[in-house]
Amino acid sequence: MPTTPAVPDGKRPTLAHVAARAGVSVALVSIVMRGAYGASATTRERVLKAAEEIGYRPDTRARVLRSNRSRLLGVQFGLRHPFHTDLVEGIYAAAEPAGYQVALSAVAPTRGERQAVEALLADRCEALVLLGPEVPAARLAHLATQVPVVSVARRLRPAPPAVDVVRTADDEGARQAVDHLVALGHRAIAHIDGGKAPGAADRRRGYRTAMHRHGLDDDIRVLPGGLTEEDGARAARTLLGEASTSRPSAVLAFNDRCATGVLDTLLRAGVSVPGEISVVGFDDTSLSRLAHIDLTTVAQDVPRLAELAVGRSIARLDGEAVPDGEQVVPPRLVVRGTTAPPATG
Amino acid sequence: MPTTPAVPDGKRPTLAHVAARAGVSVALVSIVMRGAYGASATTRERVLKAAEEIGYRPDTRARVLRSNRSRLLGVQFGLRHPFHTDLVEGIYAAAEPAGYQVALSAVAPTRGERQAVEALLADRCEALVLLGPEVPAARLAHLATQVPVVSVARRLRPAPPAVDVVRTADDEGARQAVDHLVALGHRAIAHIDGGKAPGAADRRRGYRTAMHRHGLDDDIRVLPGGLTEEDGARAARTLLGEASTSRPSAVLAFNDRCATGVLDTLLRAGVSVPGEISVVGFDDTSLSRLAHIDLTTVAQDVPRLAELAVGRSIARLDGEAVPDGEQVVPPRLVVRGTTAPPATG
DNA sequence: ACTGCCGTCTAGAACGTTCTAGAAGAGGGC
DNA sequence: GCCCTCTTCTAGAACGTTCTAGACGGCAGT
Numbered sequence: 066m067p068t069t070p071a072v073p074d075g076k077r078p079t080l081a082h083v084a085a086r087a088g089v090s091v092a093l094v095s096i097v098m099r100g101a102y103g104a105s106a107t108t109r110e111r112v113l114k115a116a117e118e119i120g121y122r123p124d125t126r127a128r129v130l131r132s133n134r135s136r137l138l139g140v141q142f143g144l145r146h147p148f149h150t151d152l153v154e155g156i157y158a159a160a161e162p163a164g165y166q167v168a169l170s171a172v173a174p175t176r177g178e179r180q181a182v183e184a185l186l187a188d189r190c191e192a193l194v195l196l197g198p199e200v201p202a203a204r205l206a207h208l209a210t211q212v213p214v215v216s217v218a219r220r221l222r223p224a225p226p227a228v229d230v231v232r233t234a235d236d237e238g239a240r241q242a243v244d245h246l247v248a249l250g251h252r253a254i255a256h257i258d259g260g261k262a263p264g265a266a267d268r269r270r271g272y273r274t275a276m277h278r279h280g281l282d283d284d285i286r287v288l289p290g291g292l293t294e295e296d297g298a299r300a301a302r303t304l305l306g307e308a309s310t311s312r313p314s315a316v317l318a319f320n321d322r323c324a325t326g327v328l329d330t331l332l333r334a335g336v337s338v339p340g341e342i343s344v345v346g347f348d349d350t351s352l353s354r355l356a357h358i359d360l361t362t363v364a365q366d367v368p369r370l371a372e373l374a375v376g377r378s379i380a381r382l383d384g385e386a387v388p389d390g391e392q393v394v395p396p397r398l399v400v401r402g403t404t405a406p407p408a409t410g
Numbered sequence: 411m412p413t414t415p416a417v418p419d420g421k422r423p424t425l426a427h428v429a430a431r432a433g434v435s436v437a438l439v440s441i442v443m444r445g446a447y448g449a450s451a452t453t454r455e456r457v458l459k460a461a462e463e464i465g466y467r468p469d470t471r472a473r474v475l476r477s478n479r480s481r482l483l484g485v486q487f488g489l490r491h492p493f494h495t496d497l498v499e500g501i502y503a504a505a506e507p508a509g510y511q512v513a514l515s516a517v518a519p520t521r522g523e524r525q526a527v528e529a530l531l532a533d534r535c536e537a538l539v540l541l542g543p544e545v546p547a548a549r550l551a552h553l554a555t556q557v558p559v560v561s562v563a564r565r566l567r568p569a570p571p572a573v574d575v576v577r578t579a580d581d582e583g584a585r586q587a588v589d590h591l592v593a594l595g596h597r598a599i600a601h602i603d604g605g606k607a608p609g610a611a612d613r614r615r616g617y618r619t620a621m622h623r624h625g626l627d628d629d630i631r632v633l634p635g636g637l638t639e640e641d642g643a644r645a646a647r648t649l650l651g652e653a654s655t656s657r658p659s660a661v662l663a664f665n666d667r668c669a670t671g672v673l674d675t676l677l678r679a680g681v682s683v684p685g686e687i688s689v690v691g692f693d694d695t696s697l698s699r700l701a702h703i704d705l706t707t708v709a710q711d712v713p714r715l716a717e718l719a720v721g722r723s724i725a726r727l728d729g730e731a732v733p734d735g736e737q738v739v740p741p742r743l744v745v746r747g748t749t750a751p752p753a754t755g
Numbered sequence: 756a757c758t759g760c761c762g763t764c765t766a767g768a769a770c771g772t773t774c775t776a777g778a779a780g781a782g783g784g785c
Numbered sequence: 786g787c788c789c790t791c792t793t794c795t796a797g798a799a800c801g802t803t804c805t806a807g808a809c810g811g812c813a814g815t
Contacts, residue, residue: 077534077556079801090765095803105763120556125532126471126480127801130770144495154489154518161520166529169514173499175506184511187470211422211465294700329701355639356674357702424771435795440773450793472771475800 078121087115098123125166129189137166138378139190141181141198144171146292147350148320148365149196152217155371156194163379182208192378195219197263202228213381215374218365219263220391229381230391231373235264236271238363238396242317242345243275245361245398250406251315251343252281257290257300257327259319268347272317290319297326304342305334314407315343321350324360328403339405349399359402366394423466432460443468470511474534482511483723484535486526486543489516491637492695493665493710494541497562500716501539508724527553537723540564542608547573558726560719563710564608565736574726575736576718580609581616583708583741587662587690588620590706590743595751596660596688597626602635602645602672604664613692617662635664642671649687650679659752660688666695669705673748684750694744704747711739 080098084091089108096103097112098121104112115121129135138160142149153169160167168188170181178200185193192213198205199219206225208214215229224230239256246254256272259265269287276285288300297318304312318324324346331338338344346353349364373392380387425443429436434453441449442457449457460466474480483505487494498514505512513533515526523545530538537558543550544564551570553559560574569575584601591599601617604610614632621630633645642663649657663669669691676683683689691698694709718737725732 077801081801091801092765092767092803093763095801096764099803101803103763108763122528122531124475124534124801126534127475127770128803130469130472130475130772131801131803133770144499150489150495153516154520157516157518158520169516171498171502171514173502175499175503183467186467189469189471325700333701352697355670355703356678358700422771426771436771437773437795437797438793440771441794444773446773448793453793469771472800473773475802476771476773478800 077124078119079124080121082119083112083116083121086119087112135166135189135191136164137168137188137190138375139168139170139182139185139188139193140196141170141172141178141185141193142196144173146197146322147352148218148348148367151350151367152196152371152374155368156375158368159372159375163375165375165379186212191382194374194378199261199263213378215377216263217370217374220267224389224391226389229374229377229387231370231377232264232391232393233365233370233396234393235267235396236274238347238365238398239268239271239317240275241396241398242347242363243272243279245400246315246317246343246345246404247279247281249315249343249404252407253284253286253313254281254315254317255286255288255304255313257288257297257316257318257323259323260289260291260296262292262319265319268317268319284313286313290323292320292322294322294326294329297323297328298330299326301327301330305330305336309341312342314341315345315404317345317347319347321346321348321353321360321362324362324403325352325358328358328360339403341408343404343407345404353399353401361401361404362399364397364399366397369394422469423464424469425466427464428457428461428466431464432457480511480534480536481509482513482533482535483720484513484515484527484530484533484538485541486515486517486523486530486538487541489518491542491667492697493563493693493712496695496712497541497716500713501720503713504717504720508720510720510724531557536727539719539723544606544608558723560722561608562715562719565612569734569736571734574719574722574732576715576722577609577736577738578710578715578741579738580612580741581619583692583710583743584613584616584662585620586741586743587692587708588617588624590745591660591662591688591690591749592624592626594660594688594749597752598629598631598658599626599660599662600631600633600649600658602633602642602661602663602668604668605634605636605641607637607664610664613662613664629658631658635668637665637667639667639671639674642668643675644671646672646675650675650681654686657687659686660690660749662690662692664692666691666693666698666705666707669707669748670697670703673703673705684748686753688749688752690749698744698746706746706749707744709742709744711742714739 080091080094084094094112097109140156142153157167168190170185172178172181194215197218198216202221205214205228209227217231220232221228221230258269273285290296290300318327324344327344328338346360346362349362353360353362425436425439429439439457442454485501487498502512513535515530517523517526539560542563543561547566550559550573554572560576562576565577566573566575603614618630635641635645663672669689672689673683691705691707694707698705698707
């Protein structure tokens with residue numbers, strides 16, 4: 066059989082099938098499908114009609130193989146993190162108008178970050194947007210030698226030269242939370258930290274310096290936490306094991322999930338929030354807005370973060386001279402129902 | 411320059427680069443990279459070393475282009491639905507051991523189902539796993555003529571011949587919920603439905619027949635709802651507008667998100683749950699397990715659903731004769747804190 | 756009538772991989 | 786010596802697309 070296929074017989078239709086049907090060359094069909102210049106209006110119409118009739122669909126993989134641009138943005142995210150899925154929505158919204166496709170690669174219990182990134186690179190993504198990556202900075206720097214890399218929400222210190230960072234001013238967020246609690250009259254304010262999680266170090270530092278500025282050095286207390294509900298619950302159980310007089314009157318949790326675990330444990334133990342203890346979260350995920358949770362929290366500007374991450378990637382790809390250094394987005398405290406003045410006594 | 415590249419000069423290394431470095435043919439490197447039979451142990455080692463040194467990474471797109479198997483499973487899901495993201499985790503876990511890659515395509519506010527599916531097909535996925543698809547059944551049937559399609563959680567009636575369906579026995583789940591509430595002593599049990607959402611019709615029907623079987627035909631009441639918190643909140647406001655004597659004593663919501671909206675609205679209005687009204691959800695997403703929500707709900711067997719969906723797709727691809735008809739997984743009621751006997755009065 | 760240009764179209768070579776044939780060499784049995 | 790088989794390797798053609806270079810008219814300007 067020569068290379069003049071007539072009708073797709075069970076196989077996927079290709080440019081050649083369309084070309085045969087429209088009676089033109091493969092190259093011309095390619096021109097029409099791409100909407101490129103170089104085809105007359107009449108043939109354009111004829112080709113499109115033929116394509117429609119046999120259900121032709123361009124094959125992105127072949128397309129990418131040939132043109133060395135893939136216009137594909139690889140995004141690594143955690144399925145379990147509402148904050149990440151919110152960001153992904155923002156990334157779609159920012160990337161598609163700019164003519165970029167988005168390839169998602171999730172981090173899951175059975176699938177580590179290494180695996181997630183390998184999959185994106187094997188797919189020929191032109192740039193990587195990593196949401197809260199937890200791999201060593203050296204690994205990111207190494208990746209960045211091959212492809213532009215943006216780390217969202219994870220600060221890198223010292224910053225590797227080629228890795229872009231887009232993040233919220235975590236220290237500033239922690240400061241806002243502490244200021245709010247102090248203004249309410251709290252002094253014994255504890256922080257349940259995020260351990261080595263992205264952003265945790267900055268939130269911890271922001272907490273410490275804010276406490277210091279209020280002259281509350283002696284009240285500084287950091288409890289080991291983490292980014293899941295279970296981590297928050299564990300820290301709360303530690304607090305419950307103490308005499309109620311030595312307990313802090315307010316707690317700043319690493320994030321909303323952690324704060325939820327804290328709330329959970331306190332409520333089950335009959336400790337009233339915010340009556341006996343005030344609780345503040347971080348992220349302002351949709352979770353915190355629910356009325357029974359109604360969590361006071363530090364909001365991150367998700368659309369802005371997504372937009373900056375995509376913008377940075379594209380700028381690098383277009384060879385624009387991007388200024389080095391991170392892009393920092395200000396947070397905003399959202400006061401809801403889990404904070405109140407401390408119990409008098 | 412002839413086709414004997416020495417070192418990747420800014421470009422991505424290819425098989426040819428590895429071959430040149432190891433002093434063997436391209437075909438042999440391909441054999442080694444695939445782990446196929448036909449290379450001696452010593453050369454195998456030499457090739458792998460060369461590949462390692464220049465940081466070679468196979469290009470899945472070229473790979474797919476050549477071998478007409480892509481071993482790629484396309485998954486469409488909603489970023490906002492915790493139930494979907496849980497399923498995605500299960501799908502990864504089931505697909506990767508079977509040697510299949512997973513391509514994710516999210517449905518988001520800026521990105522409809524049509525767009526999501528187009529992207530998957532353009533990527534040459536061999537089969538589509540659609541989580542709770544809402545497009546018309548005819549469209550699914552049309553897609554199924556091109557590629558195996560599995561609809562998860564959405565029943566199709568009448569079933570198009572080629573579309574596989576994997577779902578929970580939604581009617582049975584609703585029945586379990588009603589039985590539970592009746593056993594507690596409730597009679598006035600309302601259902602806030604999911605409208606046209608996947609599974610909604612079956613849950614509605616299950617509710618109706620269960621009520622009928624308990625002789626509670628006069629108490630049947632279906633309120634228009636939906637699958638988001640807002641839909642639940644709206645239905646709850648309707649109930650709050652009524653005299654408390656004519657209100658139902660229990661509510662079965664379409665899903666956990668909807669139930670959360672109901673809880674939210676009731677609590678804000680000072681109506682105690684489960685004191686005055688009992689509430690039951692559906693899905694058993696992680697949300698419902700949180701202590702302040704602590705929602706009684708109908709659990710879907712997520713790992714099993716994922717496993718069946720992947721298994722079905724692969725069976726079709728392997729040309730196994732799969733029995734027609736849907737695969738139905740039994741649900742399981744999880745009793746938590748939002749249900750109790752009705753207030754005596 | 757020659758030249759040049761523009762609009763339309765086409766042939767054929769890439770892209771990085773896998774697959775099909777078959778070659779080269781080593782050994783074994785007669 | 787010859788024939789066979791087995792292992793290890795290679796050349797070259799796919800796969801479906803885009804890109805480069807150029808062909809073929811028609812129309813204007815000299």
